[in-house]
Amino acid sequence: MADHNGSNGNKLNQGGSTRIGSESPVGNGSKGPGATDDGATHINPILTTNQGRPIGDNQNSVTAGRRGPITLDDFQLFEKMAQFNRERTPERVVHAKxxxxxxxxxxxxxxxxxxxxxxxxxxxxxxxxxxxxxxxxxxxxxxxxxxxxxxxxxxxxxxxxxxxxxxxxxxxxxxxxxxxxxxxxxxxxxxxxxxxxxxxxxxxxxxxxxxxxxxxxxxxxxxxxxxxxxxxxxxxxxxxxxxxxxxxxxxxxxxxxxxxxxxxxxxxxxxxxxxxxxxxxxxxxxxxxxxxxxxxxxxxxxxxxxxxxxxxxxxxxxxxxxxxxxxxxxxxxxxxxxxxxxxxxxxxxxxxxxxxxxxxxxxxxxxxxxxxxxxxxxxxxxxxxxxxxxxxLPINARKNNGYTYNRDGLMRFDGNGGDLPNYEPNSFGGPKEDPKYIERPYSTATTEKVGRYDHREENDDYTQAGNLWRLFDDGEKDRTAETISKSLGQTPLRIQKLQLSHFKKADPDYAARVAKALNNNEHPEYLHADDAATVPAGARLHEK
Known part of the structure; x- marks a missing residue:
């Protein structure tokens, strides 16, 4: 098919410049502890501060005498501790690991x-x-x-x-x-x-x-x-x-x-x-x-x-x-x-x-x-x-040419657009929009009013779950029921019963197997209570 660039394929793969990610700041002679050690002699470059000042002693703080307190002019100690205190970015709320x-x-x-x-x-x-x-x-x-x-x-x-x-x-x-x-x-x-x-x-x-x-x-x-x-x-x-x-x-x-x-x-x-x-x-x-x-x-x-x-x-x-x-x-x-x-x-x-x-x-x-x-x-x-x-950041940055008027902000490290205009329109040759890239509109229901609609109205939440259940063989059905029961069985009986009613609407066998597993499980705080014997009946709850 024709190449939209009018060139010989994807430009990112020409010239061997596709490698993305950090490189060792000290070259190929230095290896991390996770690397395979082939026995070669490691190169040890001179240790420096963040700003490049060579360090003569990275083992001892500057003190007032051999047993004295640390002095405030130990720039190296304070740089190391300040950096250490700020190493962690906030953890992702989800997908953290x-x-x-x-x-x-x-x-x-x-x-x-x-x-x-x-x-x-x-x-x-x-x-x-x-x-x-x-x-x-x-x-x-x-x-x-x-x-x-x-x-x-x-x-x-x-x-x-x-x-x-x-x-x-x-x-x-x-x-x-x-x-x-x-x-x-x-x-x-x-x-x-x-x-x-x-x-x-x-x-x-x-x-x-x-x-x-x-x-x-x-x-x-x-x-x-x-x-x-x-x-x-x-x-x-x-x-x-x-x-x-x-x-x-x-x-x-x-x-x-x-x-x-x-x-x-x-x-x-x-x-x-x-x-x-x-x-x-x-x-x-x-x-x-x-x-x-x-x-x-x-x-x-x-x-x-x-x-x-x-x-x-x-x-x-x-x-x-x-x-x-x-x-x-x-x-x-x-x-x-x-x-x-x-x-x-x-x-x-x-x-x-x-x-x-x-x-x-x-x-x-x-x-x-x-x-x-x-x-x-x-x-x-x-x-x-x-x-x-x-x-x-290198891992997130685009690899194609791009031009934007977005400027400034904390830790801007790419030149920040130099002295070029930071507004649009301008008459100084700055980047302009191209109408051929306008997003293609898609259709929505134009006869309905803007508002909050109940997403459960006219929705079937049970058929596909039931279809999936019926794909399982008996062994997987029993294992699924057992897995559910170990978690669901830790909850109050009212929650167990409500959830069993959903299983039943998906497939009566689904609810029956989970109810049976619940009855067989060991959860003293709930299943040994006075009404624990009613749990299996949850498989026969009336439709709501």
């Missing part, structure tokens, strides 16, 4: 009928990528093997700017409206009084939010704990849009299909690893790259015509539901391979900032309420956590 790797993406199939994005303009086009995988609810020091969704974020450094695919390892989520995101995440964190994790908070929210049932079923099933980051799929989860040269819009969902094969951990193995190797997924990813067993994913899309959305059987932008593959089959796009470890975790993984609003020409958004909320909240979180100029 994560791992990352560099790699590349190559286009293997023609999708120019759907998008005019330059990266997809020709089979064989490539671009560098950086991927970050993570757990969701845990803190930075938590175990990699928690029963938790996994974050799956990829930054594509394309010739038209950075495209961030910010998704999870599941195609759905617990809620469909961003206004409930903070409430939901609070239930996955710590109870404000005791500072302990609380099954009651989780199930209280889920039982009062039946739209969560599909994702809860995925989470509690055998699919709930991936065996490391290399053995899981990735999904945009949200619906985005693609626009072609003719201005035609198709809605799409992105899929990253794992080429290593799907593997998951059972409860006992995950619990053992949490105690013996809490960094299991991080270690597995880095070890595979060291062994040149580079993990890869086949990139695919589902597409829906713009004209189909009004007649679809449910809201196609509902994040709690999937598009059936039988109706919207997967279409091959390319392959992503990860083949290089970060040189420095803080610079490249901790400071990596992914933003779903980062797209390129030929792509667009959708009316997905959760996506709309993330378009606002993600860059806002990055500005708080890393700083106003987070997108100038």
């Amino acid at each position: 994560g791992s990352g790797a560099h790699g590349n993406f190559v286009v293997t199939h023609d999708i120019t009928k759907y998008t005019k994005a330059a990266i997809f303009s020709k089979i064989g086009n490539t671009c560098p990528v950086f991927a970050r995988f993570s757990t969701v609810g845990g803190e930075k020091g938590s175990a990699d093997t928690a029963r938790d969704p996994r974050g799956f974020a990829v930054k594509f450094y394309t010739e038209e700017g950075n495209w961030d695919m910010v998704g999870n390892n599941t195609p759905t989520f617990f809620i469909r409206d961003a206004i409930k995101f903070g409430d939901f995440i609070h239930t996955q964190k710590r109870e404000p009084g005791s500072n302990l994790k609380s099954a009651t908070m989780m199930w209280d929210f889920w039982s009062l939010s039946p739209e969560s049932l599909h994702q809860v079923t995925i989470l509690m099933s055998d699919r709930g704990i991936p065996d490391g980051y290399r053995h899981m799929h990735g999904y945009s989860s949200h619906t985005f849009s693609l626009i072609n040269d003719a201005g035609e819009l198709h809605y799409c969902k992105w899929h990253f299909r794992c080429n290593q094969g799907i593997k998951n951990l059972m409860n006992a193995e995950a619990d053992t690893l949490a105690g013996t190797d809490p960094d299991y997924s991080q270690r597995d990813l880095l070890h595979a790259i060291d062994q040149k067993d580079f993990p890869s994913w086949t990139v695919q899309i589902q597409v829906m015509k713009e004209s189909e959305i009004d007649n679809f059987k449910y809201d196609p932008f509902d994040l709690t539901k999937v598009w059936p593959h039988g109706e919207y089959p997967l279409i091959d796009v390319g392959v992503m391979t990860l083949d290089r470890k970060p040189s420095n975790y803080h610079a490249e993984v901790e400071q990596a900032a992914f933003n779903p609003s980062n797209i390129v020409p030929g792509m667009g958004y959708s009316p997905d309420k959760m996506l709309q909320g993330r378009l606002l909240s993600y860059p806002d979180a990055h500005r708080y956590r890393i700083g106003t100029n987070y997108d100038l």
Whole structure:
């Protein structure tokens, strides 16, 4: 296909300048403690202060006599302590524990009928990528093997700017409206009084939010704990849009299909690893790259015509539901391979900032309420956590030429635009807009009034969860019920009963197996209470 640049393919791959990430400040002769020691003599450059002043003694403070107090002129001590006190950036509120790797993406199939994005303009086009995988609810020091969704974020450094695919390892989520995101995440964190994790908070929210049932079923099933980051799929989860040269819009969902094969951990193995190797997924990813067993994913899309959305059987932008593959089959796009470890975790993984609003020409958004909320909240979180100029850091910076009037702010380190105008319009040759890049509008319901609509009206929160349950064999059904019961069984009986009513609406067998598992579990504070015998009857609750 024709190259939109009118040149010989993706410019980012010419001249061998695709390497992204920090380099050793002291050259190839210095190695980190994590590197393989080949026995070669290490080069030891002269130690300096932050400003380059050579240091003669890094072992002893300046004191008034051998046993005297430290003096205020020990600039070196105060610089070291001040830097140490400020080493930690605020932890991510979600996705705090994560791992990352560099790699590349190559286009293997023609999708120019759907998008005019330059990266997809020709089979064989490539671009560098950086991927970050993570757990969701845990803190930075938590175990990699928690029963938790996994974050799956990829930054594509394309010739038209950075495209961030910010998704999870599941195609759905617990809620469909961003206004409930903070409430939901609070239930996955710590109870404000005791500072302990609380099954009651989780199930209280889920039982009062039946739209969560599909994702809860995925989470509690055998699919709930991936065996490391290399053995899981990735999904945009949200619906985005693609626009072609003719201005035609198709809605799409992105899929990253794992080429290593799907593997998951059972409860006992995950619990053992949490105690013996809490960094299991991080270690597995880095070890595979060291062994040149580079993990890869086949990139695919589902597409829906713009004209189909009004007649679809449910809201196609509902994040709690999937598009059936039988109706919207997967279409091959390319392959992503990860083949290089970060040189420095803080610079490249901790400071990596992914933003779903980062797209390129030929792509667009959708009316997905959760996506709309993330378009606002993600860059806002990055500005708080890393700083106003987070997108100038090497791991986040665009690799193509770009021009903006944005100026100043803390830690601006790129020249700040020099003496060029910082306003527009101007008559001094400053950058100007190009109408050919105006976003293609998408259709919404224009006959309805602006207001707050109940997202549960005319919504079916049970069919897809029930369909997933019926896909499980008897063994997985029993294991899922047992996993649910161990957590749900810690909650008050009123919450158990309400949640069982949701399971029943998805499938009576679902509720019956969970109720049976609850009755068999050991939870003295609830199941040994006077009314514990009523728990199995929850499977026969009347429909509400």
